[in-house]
Amino acid sequence: xxxxxxxxxxxxxxxxxxxxxxxxxxxxxxxxxxxxxxxxxxxxxxxxxxxxxxxxxxxxxxxxxxxxxxxxxxxxxxxxxxxxxxxxxxxxxxxxxxxxxxxxxxxxxx
Amino acid sequence: xxxxxxxxxxxxxxxxxxxxxxxxxxxxxxxxxxxxxxxxxxxxxxxxxxxxxxxxxxxxxxxxxxxxxxxxxxxxxxxxxxxxxxxxxxxxxxxxxxxxxxxxxxxxxxxxx
Numbered sequence: 001x002x003x004x005x006x007x008x009x010x011x012x013x014x015x016x017x018x019x020x021x022x023x024x025x026x027x028x029x030x031x032x033x034x035x036x037x038x039x040x041x042x043x044x045x046x047x048x049x050x051x052x053x054x055x056x057x058x059x060x061x062x063x064x065x066x067x068x069x070x071x072x073x074x075x076x077x078x079x080x081x082x083x084x085x086x087x088x089x090x091x092x093x094x095x096x097x098x099x100x101x102x103x104x105x106x107x108x109x110x
Numbered sequence: 111x112x113x114x115x116x117x118x119x120x121x122x123x124x125x126x127x128x129x130x131x132x133x134x135x136x137x138x139x140x141x142x143x144x145x146x147x148x149x150x151x152x153x154x155x156x157x158x159x160x161x162x163x164x165x166x167x168x169x170x171x172x173x174x175x176x177x178x179x180x181x182x183x184x185x186x187x188x189x190x191x192x193x194x195x196x197x198x199x200x201x202x203x204x205x206x207x208x209x210x211x212x213x214x215x216x217x218x219x220x221x222x223x
Contacts, residue, residue, distance in 0.1 A: 104152070
């Protein structure tokens with residue numbers, strides 16, 4: 001069964017550093033999403049992406065965040081200058097008829 | 111704004127008993143309601159979903175009911191097994207494939223052997 005994959009599985013970074021989280025969505029899906037989950041809390045929507053542009057973003061997705069689909073398969077989330085409160089699990093999702101989630105990247109900002 | 115409330119936050123049941131998790135959504139334009147199971151360290155996995163033109167859907171030991179008037183939907187797990195232990199999230203969306211999901215706060219289900 002096709003699945004969404006994400007790399008890396010874990011990322012530790014220093015506050016102020018840039019991180020790029022990578023995702024490979026399911027190949028025939030057209031909509032892509034990033035969500036985050038702070039430890040012990042609910043999954044929160046960050047951004048949706050369609051036709052090479054952002055279709056919606058939440059209040060969390062400020063100027064420090066950006067998304068890109070650099071080629072035909074990858075979908076990336078960049079955090080320009082990480083803050084302690086960016087520590088969370090980041091999930092990529094893609095959708096055809098339904099949304100399928102990747103296994104997540106656990107980001108720890110020290 | 112868009113919001114999904116989920117109860118209870120934790121639920122312990124004896125193996126073989128039933129478990130019920132309830133959600134309420136605020137946006138009347140929502141028409142798609144998936145349920146996800148999340149095991150420790152993993153991403154949410156879709157276990158069942160329901161669309162607003164249907165009142166109930168069943169898949170083996172799992173069923174979901176929807177009351178559109180009251181904006182409630184519920185997950186029912188019968189004959190629970192230890193491997194059902196996980197965190198369960200409900201979600202609501204205006205469209206299953208093209209719109210963001212708003213998640214509930216999660217229910218930690220523990221099935222006691």
